[in-house]
Amino acid sequence: MTNRPIVTKVVLPVAGLGTRFLPATKATPKEMLPVVDKPAIQYVVEEAVAAGLSDVLFITGRNKTSLEDHFDRAPHLEQKLAERGTNDLSRVLADLADLASIHYVRQGAPLGLGHAVHVARGHVGQEPFVVMLGDDLIDATNPILPTMLDVQQRFGGSVLCLMEVPQEDIHLYGCAAVEPTDVPDVVRVTGLIEKPKAHEAPSNYAVIGRYVLQPEIFPILSTVQAGAGGEIQLTDALAALIDVPVENGGGIHAVVFRGKRYDTGDKLSYLKSVISLALDREEFSVPLRTWLEAHLAGDV
Numbered sequence: 001m002t003n004r005p006i007v008t009k010v011v012l013p014v015a016g017l018g019t020r021f022l023p024a025t026k027a028t029p030k031e032m033l034p035v036v037d038k039p040a041i042q043y044v045v046e047e048a049v050a051a052g053l054s055d056v057l058f059i060t061g062r063n064k065t066s067l068e069d070h071f072d073r074a075p076h077l078e079q080k081l082a083e084r085g086t087n088d089l090s091r092v093l094a095d096l097a098d099l100a101s102i103h104y105v106r107q108g109a110p111l112g113l114g115h116a117v118h119v120a121r122g123h124v125g126q127e128p129f130v131v132m133l134g135d136d137l138i139d140a141t142n143p144i145l146p147t148m149l150d151v152q153q154r155f156g157g158s159v160l161c162l163m164e165v166p167q168e169d170i171h172l173y174g175c176a177a178v179e180p181t182d183v184p185d186v187v188r189v190t191g192l193i194e195k196p197k198a199h200e201a202p203s204n205y206a207v208i209g210r211y212v213l214q215p216e217i218f219p220i221l222s223t224v225q226a227g228a229g230g231e232i233q234l235t236d237a238l239a240a241l242i243d244v245p246v247e248n249g250g251g252i253h254a255v256v257f258r259g260k261r262y263d264t265g266d267k268l269s270y271l272k273s274v275i276s277l278a279l280d281r282e283e284f285s286v287p288l289r290t291w292l293e294a295h296l297a298g299d300v
Helices: 040-050 065-070 075-083 087-096 113-119 145-155 167-172 217-221 234-239 267-279 282-296
Strands: 009-013 055-060 101-106 129-132 136-138 158-164 174-180 186-194 205-213 252-256 261-263
Touching: 009 040, 009 113, 040 065, 040 129, 040 136, 040 145, 055 065, 055 113, 075 087, 113 217, 113 234, 129 145, 136 205, 145 158, 145 205, 145 252, 158 174, 167 205, 186 234, 205 234, 205 252, 217 234, 261 267, 267 282
Parallel strands: 009 055, 009 129, 055 101, 158 252
Antiparallel strands: 129 205, 136 261, 158 205, 174 186, 174 205, 186 252
């Protein structure tokens, strides 16, 4: 294995308007919608930190100040909680500001995921980096980022995360053509297409919101034309790196994820995430399961 730079920076694009959740997101960023007792975006940041990423850059937009406040200190609130004897909760709030080195930059125009990633170029510099989408929650008991980072160290280039989805749903995602490697659930990406029609899709492998990228993506993003949806697509820029030699920042591999993942930008998946994560919590597991069973049986 070649010695490669250790990845420490993660970019989280969070400038979206969250229109699918209106009116709830009229004044509250969709990333701040609660999943049990934490906003969705906190799970994503904690996932990044658990994987060893210590430098977090949020790509924000208007009306995202509550997100920034969430990861800041709140001395008055912390003091009030301490005075009431709830020191544990006070420490939980204080620790949010110390999760990582957190930075913010505004996207400006909402021109797509590729544009949002390009906005990070000044902060990222010439280092490999991770992109995580705030809508995607990955079950913490089966993390994928450590595996992706290991694959990047082994093969170089960029690394995507893929999930198998029903063929009729592939039009909702970026789709990858792949060939196997000698590592189980690690594939080499040979083609990428954004939101293909089902009959045009090269596979049912969907690209989901975890990426390990090389800085060579930035000059491509500066010139790539708008694609699906009239937006600058990260998938289109990545496709241009597939046949570039690894020593020049090219080559793409992917890890096939087989754990639990929730799209909190989708209403039904969001509800599933709340129920599933609550069932995993000791204080809620038994009473919530009991209530659900009674509710489904028509007893409550």
